[in-house]
Amino acid sequence: MTAYERLCAARAKGRPTARAYIDHVFDSFFELHGDRLFGDDLAVRGGIAELDGKSITVVSIEKGEDTKEKIARNFGSPNPEGYRKALRLMKQAEKFHRPVFCLVDTAGAYCGLGAEERGQGSAIAQNLMGMMGLKTPIVSLLIGEGGSGGALALAVADEVWMMENAVYSVISPEGAASILYKDAGQVERAAEELRITAQDLLRFQVVERVIPEGEGFEAAYAQIRALLQQTMARLCAMDDETLTRVRYERFRKIGGLME
Amino acid sequence: MLNKSMFIKPRNALEGDGQSNAQPSIPEKLCRACPACKAALFSQDLQENLMVCPQCGHYFRMDVESRLRLLADEGSFAELYADLTTQDPIAFPNYEKKLAAARKATGRPDGVVCGTARIEGQETAIFVMDPQFMMGSMGTVVGEKITKTFEMAAERGLPVLGVTVSGGARMQEGIFSLMQMAKTSGAVLRHSQAGLLYIALLTDPTTGGVTASFAMEADIVLSEPRALIGFAGPRVIEQTIRAKLPEGFQRAEFLLEKGFVDAIVPRNEQKKTIAHLIRLHERRKEI
Ligand SMILES: [Zn+2]
Numbered sequence: 001m002t003a004y005e006r007l008c009a010a011r012a013k014g015r016p017t018a019r020a021y022i023d024h025v026f027d028s029f030f031e032l033h034g035d036r037l038f039g040d041d042l043a044v045r046g047g048i049a050e051l052d053g054k055s056i057t058v059v060s061i062e063k064g065e066d067t068k069e070k071i072a073r074n075f076g077s078p079n080p081e082g083y084r085k086a087l088r089l090m091k092q093a094e095k096f097h098r099p100v101f102c103l104v105d106t107a108g109a110y111c112g113l114g115a116e117e118r119g120q121g122s123a124i125a126q127n128l129m130g131m132m133g134l135k136t137p138i139v140s141l142l143i144g145e146g147g148s149g150g151a152l153a154l155a156v157a158d159e160v161w162m163m164e165n166a167v168y169s170v171i172s173p174e175g176a177a178s179i180l181y182k183d184a185g186q187v188e189r190a191a192e193e194l195r196i197t198a199q200d201l202l203r204f205q206v207v208e209r210v211i212p213e214g215e216g217f218e219a220a221y222a223q224i225r226a227l228l229q230q231t232m233a234r235l236c237a238m239d240d241e242t243l244t245r246v247r248y249e250r251f252r253k254i255g256g257l258m259e
Numbered sequence: 260m261l262n263k264s265m266f267i268k269p270r271n272a273l274e275g276d277g278q279s280n281a282q283p284s285i286p287e288k289l290c291r292a293c294p295a296c297k298a299a300l301f302s303q304d305l306q307e308n309l310m311v312c313p314q315c316g317h318y319f320r321m322d323v324e325s326r327l328r329l330l331a332d333e334g335s336f337a338e339l340y341a342d343l344t345t346q347d348p349i350a351f352p353n354y355e356k357k358l359a360a361a362r363k364a365t366g367r368p369d370g371v372v373c374g375t376a377r378i379e380g381q382e383t384a385i386f387v388m389d390p391q392f393m394m395g396s397m398g399t400v401v402g403e404k405i406t407k408t409f410e411m412a413a414e415r416g417l418p419v420l421g422v423t424v425s426g427g428a429r430m431q432e433g434i435f436s437l438m439q440m441a442k443t444s445g446a447v448l449r450h451s452q453a454g455l456l457y458i459a460l461l462t463d464p465t466t467g468g469v470t471a472s473f474a475m476e477a478d479i480v481l482s483e484p485r486a487l488i489g490f491a492g493p494r495v496i497e498q499t500i501r502a503k504l505p506e507g508f509q510r511a512e513f514l515l516e517k518g519f520v521d522a523i524v525p526r527n528e529q530k531k532t533i534a535h536l537i538r539l540h541e542r543r544k545e546i
Binding site: 113116128148153180196200204206247 | 343344345346348349351352398399400402403406428430431432433434435436437438439440441442444445446447448449451452467468470471472473474475476488489490491495496499500504508509517518519
């Protein structure tokens, strides 16, 4: 598949959204609302799940399934209060020593008046710092679109995984085409040249794992469940200092340069 | 005028090798028009007025050399990590060409200058982003150098002063640019956990991935008057909401009102303000 074909697959109508993953991977899920500061951003859906008798905090970006829900969830483009809700739930997870699992699926953080007024940049920055220092394990899975800083704000993790047809990019191929080539039509070329596929990012060691989609999503959910159990068991055995140091080193070496 | 004696480390990109390179960014023409009031200004007058229009107070962008001259004690700046260059991590077509042009225009290999300096006698780690290097965009070199600066400062127990200007992430380095947001945030956090002070001075424009990482992670966020500060650029927002933005939207004064900036500091007060803030954070025995 070309990068552009994967981009189309990541955005395809009918592709499972975060809810499907939560429903299939976990035994139960209790949703928690609000950032305690401004409101409840429906683009971010979080709560506490159970996985084989263990509690786990789940934070997801939910695009919505039908048109009505998509509108209510702002098509999965969070506002600052969404990122603040996410961080609130992660801090809560830290308090109760339960691991965090993030499901990322967004074209990007919302670019609106209110988002800027309420500090979109600040909200994302606080998540990056907050997740970098969080004293509990974090695993993030990109399930569809990984749109720039708005996706990274839920993907500063001990391990980052991607679905086979998910994409992760610093800018949308459309944005890159219009800025770099001055031609909004050259999306296919931008998708290729930006290196946004799961396979590229695995090669770059930006992600640890690619979950295959070829056997269908039911098989994928089962694999994610098994992998989460193994990975969280391993990460939970680490002391806080080691966990956060290794997490920092994970990102520290990406694009590291020698003098 | 640029005083070469302020750079104590030889062989650094700012110093250059001769007259021709000493002031790479000062326009050759004697006169400049103010974009705000249209007044014709002598370049030298503008320089002497810290690149602020004497007629209307418009802030011109300040190059790295002038900024360091404004903030650092004379002769105290020692540049670090000057030779780091990008590996072109995603082999992006034509990136090398763009880089070559930016390097020629600025006389340095990438878009940030880092080092240590004294500010009214107080040893400080400092980084200054370069508005003339591909719009101050953040790629692997900018991310790595800023990370190293925070790590060095944490080790040596120094405060950090960061002067930001950025159009956002360096698209030509793809996902590696995005990852610099996480990396620098980790370095800021570790410096912070050592109980050390970080002051950011946001200048026009500070947007995108820089705003959404180290620009907004400082203990004290200062801004220049009227600086554009935001996550999304104004054009992107206008396209999203299909409407014109109100006057003053995303300007420093707007961010101050909304609670995202601690203070707006005019150029002629920046050095003494920053020096004062650093002094306020000296560890004292009493109280
Ligand atoms: Zn003027």
